[in-house]
Amino acid sequence: MTKSLAEDIRERLESCTATERRAALALLANYPVLGLGTVAQFAAAAGVSSPTILRFAARMGFPTYAALQTRLRTELEDQLKSPLAKGPESPAEPGVLDFADIACANIGDTFRQLPNTELEAVVALLGDERRTLYLLGGRFTDALARYMAAHLRILRGRVVHVAGQEGNWRDYLVDMGRKDVLIVFDIRRYQSDLARLSVAAANLGVTIVLVTDSWLSPIASVATHVLPARVSVPSPWDSSAALMVIAETLIAGVTATDPERSKRRISMLEVYRDDDDPKRRSGRQGETTEEAPPDPQA
Amino acid sequence: MTKSLAEDIRERLESCTATERRAALALLANYPVLGLGTVAQFAAAAGVSSPTILRFAARMGFPTYAALQTRLRTELEDQLKSPLAKGPESPAEPGVLDFADIACANIGDTFRQLPNTELEAVVALLGDERRTLYLLGGRFTDALARYMAAHLRILRGRVVHVAGQEGNWRDYLVDMGRKDVLIVFDIRRYQSDLARLSVAAANLGVTIVLVTDSWLSPIASVATHVLPARVSVPSPWDSSAALMVIAETLIAGVTATDPERSKRRISMLEVYRDDDDPKRRSGRQGETTEEAPPDPQA
DNA sequence: GCAATTCTGTAATAAATGGAACAGGCGGCG
DNA sequence: CGCCGCCTGTTCCATTTATTACAGAATTGC
Numbered sequence: 001m002t003k004s005l006a007e008d009i010r011e012r013l014e015s016c017t018a019t020e021r022r023a024a025l026a027l028l029a030n031y032p033v034l035g036l037g038t039v040a041q042f043a044a045a046a047g048v049s050s051p052t053i054l055r056f057a058a059r060m061g062f063p064t065y066a067a068l069q070t071r072l073r074t075e076l077e078d079q080l081k082s083p084l085a086k087g088p089e090s091p092a093e094p095g096v097l098d099f100a101d102i103a104c105a106n107i108g109d110t111f112r113q114l115p116n117t118e119l120e121a122v123v124a125l126l127g128d129e130r131r132t133l134y135l136l137g138g139r140f141t142d143a144l145a146r147y148m149a150a151h152l153r154i155l156r157g158r159v160v161h162v163a164g165q166e167g168n169w170r171d172y173l174v175d176m177g178r179k180d181v182l183i184v185f186d187i188r189r190y191q192s193d194l195a196r197l198s199v200a201a202a203n204l205g206v207t208i209v210l211v212t213d214s215w216l217s218p219i220a221s222v223a224t225h226v227l228p229a230r231v232s233v234p235s236p237w238d239s240s241a242a243l244m245v246i247a248e249t250l251i252a253g254v255t256a257t258d259p260e261r262s263k264r265r266i267s268m269l270e271v272y273r274d275d276d277d278p279k280r281r282s283g284r285q286g287e288t289t290e291e292a293p294p295d296p297q298a
Numbered sequence: 299m300t301k302s303l304a305e306d307i308r309e310r311l312e313s314c315t316a317t318e319r320r321a322a323l324a325l326l327a328n329y330p331v332l333g334l335g336t337v338a339q340f341a342a343a344a345g346v347s348s349p350t351i352l353r354f355a356a357r358m359g360f361p362t363y364a365a366l367q368t369r370l371r372t373e374l375e376d377q378l379k380s381p382l383a384k385g386p387e388s389p390a391e392p393g394v395l396d397f398a399d400i401a402c403a404n405i406g407d408t409f410r411q412l413p414n415t416e417l418e419a420v421v422a423l424l425g426d427e428r429r430t431l432y433l434l435g436g437r438f439t440d441a442l443a444r445y446m447a448a449h450l451r452i453l454r455g456r457v458v459h460v461a462g463q464e465g466n467w468r469d470y471l472v473d474m475g476r477k478d479v480l481i482v483f484d485i486r487r488y489q490s491d492l493a494r495l496s497v498a499a500a501n502l503g504v505t506i507v508l509v510t511d512s513w514l515s516p517i518a519s520v521a522t523h524v525l526p527a528r529v530s531v532p533s534p535w536d537s538s539a540a541l542m543v544i545a546e547t548l549i550a551g552v553t554a555t556d557p558e559r560s561k562r563r564i565s566m567l568e569v570y571r572d573d574d575d576p577k578r579r580s581g582r583q584g585e586t587t588e589e590a591p592p593d594p595q596a
Numbered sequence: 597g598c599a600a601t602t603c604t605g606t607a608a609t610a611a612a613t614g615g616a617a618c619a620g621g622c623g624g625c626g
Numbered sequence: 627c628g629c630c631g632c633c634t635g636t637t638c639c640a641t642t643t644a645t646t647a648c649a650g651a652a653t654t655g656c
Contacts, residue, residue, distance in 0.1 A: 017603060033375045036334045037367075039644060049605050054645065065644065069335075077331045099550055100409040103543045104402045111398040113326040115308040118319075143445035150438050151535060214327035221345025226320055228327030235550035236564065237449065245401045245539050252397055252533035266534065315633060337614065347635050352615065363614065364642095603652070613642070622633075 005071055006031055009060065016059060019048045023056040032072040039065055081214065081232050098234055103241045106230035110242040111249075114227060122209055122225050123253035125181055131207075132158040132180045134172060138194055141185035144211075144240060148183070148247045154269055155254055155262055166193040173197070178205035186210065186217035187231055187238055195219050211243055303369055304329055307358065314357060317346045321354040330370040337363055396532055401539045404528035408540040409547075411512075412525060420507055420523050421551035423479055429505075430456040430478045432470060436492055439483035442509075442538060446481070446545045452567050453552055453560055464491040471495070476503035484508065484515035485529055485536055493517050509541055 009024050016024055026046035027034050034042055043050045054065055062068040126133060133152060137145035142163075149161040162172050176182070182201045186194050195218055202208055202222035210223035213231045220226050229242035255262045307322050314322060324344035325332050332340055341348045352363055360366040424431060431450060435443035440461075447459040460470050474480070480499045484492050493516055500506055500520035508521035511529045518524050527540035553560045 019604065030375070031378075033371050033378065036371060038642085040642095050644080051606090051646085052604070055604090073331050073334060077328070080329075080331065099547050100405055100543055103546070104405050107398055107402050107405075107539070113304070113329065115311045115323075115326070117308075117312055118323065140445060140448050143441040143448070146444065147438060147441035147538070150441070216324055216327065216343060216345065218345065220320060220324070223320070224316065226323045228323060233546070233550070235546070236553055236560065237546070237549060239543070239546050240445070241405070241539055241543050241546065244542050245398055245537070248401070248531070248533070248535070248537050248539065249397050251535060252531070255534055262534065317634065336612085338612095348613095349615080349636090350634070353634090597656100599654100599656085601652105601654080603650105605648105605650080607646105607648085609644100609646075611642105611644080613640105613644105615641090616637105616639080618635105618637080620633105620635085623631095625630080626628090 005060075005075060012060060016056070019052045020056040020059060022046050022048055023053055032076055035072045036069060081230065102233050103239050106232070106239060107242045107245050110229045110246070114246075118225060118227065119249060119253065122227070123250055123257060125207060125209065125225070126152065126183075126250060127156070127254045127257035129156045129158065130179060132160065132175070132177075134160045134162050134176065134180065134182045134201075134206075136162040136169075136182065136194060136197065137185040138187070138191045141187060141211075141240060141243065144185050144243055144247055145183070147244070148251065151251045152254065154265060155251070156265070162197070166197070169193075169197050170200075173200055173204065176201055176204050176206050181207045181209060183209045184211070184217075184219055184223075185243060186219055187213040187229075187240070187243070188215060188217075190217045190219075198222055211246055213238070303358075303373060310358060314354070317350045318354045318357060320344050321346055321351055330374055333366060333370045400531050401537050404530070404537060405540045405543050408527045408544070412544075416523060416525065417547060417551065420525070421548055421555060423505060423507065423523075424450065424481075424548060425454070425552045425555035427454045427456065428477060430458065430473070430475075432458045432460050432474065432478065432480045432499075432504075434460040434467075434480065434492060434495065435483040436485070436489045439485060439509075439538060439541065442483050442541055442545055443481070445542070446549065449549045450552065452563060453549070454563070460495070464495070467491075467495050468498075471498055471502065474499055474502050474504050479505045479507060481507045481509070482515075482517055482521070483510075483541060484517055485511040485527075485538070485541070486513060486515075488515045488517075496520055509544055511536065 006028060009028060013021060013024055023042070023046045027042070030045065034045055039050050039053050042053050046053070057065050057068045060068065062071070125131065133149075133156075135145040135149045135152075137143065146161055149159055153159040160172065162169055182198065184194055184198055198208055198210075198219045199222055207225075208219070208223040209225045209227070210217060210219050211227045211229065212220065214228045216226065216228060227246055229246055231238040231240065231242065233239040304326060307326060311319060311322055321340070321344045325340070328343065332343055337348050337351050340351045344351070355363045355366045358366065360369070423429065431447075431454075433443040433447045433450075435441065444459055447457055451457040458470065460467055480496065482492055482496055496506055496508075496517045497520055505523075506517070506521040507523045507525070508515060508517050509525045509527065510518065512526045514524065514526060525544055527544055529536035529538065529540065531537040
């Protein structure tokens, strides 16, 4: 699977018959779109008959025409998903710098596809203080659920992070109702336990917001709102950066829905924090001329 | 015909019903490949039924599903033919989009400032299995510490996430030694408790890696390695996206240092997971030949 | 130049697909 | 609380589609 089907075709072009070669060249000239339509269209564009297309597919090693199409589609999908589709340029070593660039591109792609209306709808949901918010994540994405919960808890009441083992999750279910919202983070490889809880919640009439990858977690089928993000990076792991930006966008949105409430609550809770290292103001010496970090919440 | 179908979909999304929206979002998340297969595949991927896909197509103004496919294909064809035909970069209102753009820019800036040598040094540190790794974060950044710990714990042994109240932290200190590493996430407003622990660890000879914002947490003065990130966004809150990408870069780096070990450990621990929703493979009906989300760890 | 063989298109078939009618279910309104 | 309307999924049918069998055409070898 490492080499493109196009290369494969070029190599095996010799072993083709005359008309099959016409089919092959037509496909290469219009790669891969021509192979995604019907056999008849392909045949017409190549100026040959339908069976020739089938025979061509067979010669390329595909038992069926549908198999060839699947191959083309997955190839195209990979190419479009991972912005690796850069030209053969990039003189710099593809080591560490690439990663950040691609993570950025992922975020850009993610938001280019996300309709604002969908984000706004979710923000409205999360800003409604009459609804209890439950947040839940998977093996890795649980960190995002925590992150988001930590912020939301400051902005409004009734925020619950569903933590612990699956066995305990059921306990949260008894409190969920029709007016409540469950925010689930689930990217591949999807966890069946998350799906189980989501389905149970859905049956209780809970509104479900799903933040997932572009292949869509199976939870999508019970979710009210689905926010898909790009996660592919040149690493065995997926990147949750785009998910985090989605979370932060939502947080920012909720903060902005009711600025008064946000301001009040933020400053109220400020008192209870022990942040803001006191040593910073008194103890330390010069600390150079670097300006102190301005408080963005001012 | 000048504007992409994707935009069209985003616009007319509001006039869609709930399940139709799911179909639309699935298509956008997997644009345009998902629309090039059969209706059944589309439906399965979106978690809805086939007729919903048809109705969705109809609502978008296509008399037939084939018409939608043709539209997608010609669009894709044009795009592939002229490399300049980049996405129209939707000039959407600067409300929500700004946030993502600026977060991206932050990541770019962050890595432009970060010397590769520093990253590599930290990667080498984290890859050394003789050292015990302690991870620690603040009010919000603790999520990142968890996220990173979850990954590192798979890649190597001796990974400890310092959790709980400050009082308990001291318990971790007794085990720390000269060979160990403490990774601290601390952005403004800096928490004095993190600083206290860090100073104590530093006195024990622990190597300290600090991931902070560009104003540098006071912990910087006791840290061996400092990785500063851009965090400012148009919101009362800071963005941890750049921190997350740093964390992921480190994780990817550690994974790559000893690929054999990584592969072995990942596949070993794989067995104990209950991820990978079985329904995805068997349960669902037709599912036809639709590829399951490829496992990036394969 | 002839014959055998391979190749290619036409025609028929069987499968799978898109599409339409139908009925249950959900939420909204009175 | 009950009725009504819309939405959604299931079932079925008609159509298109991929695929096979066959016969004609071309080509190569002798």
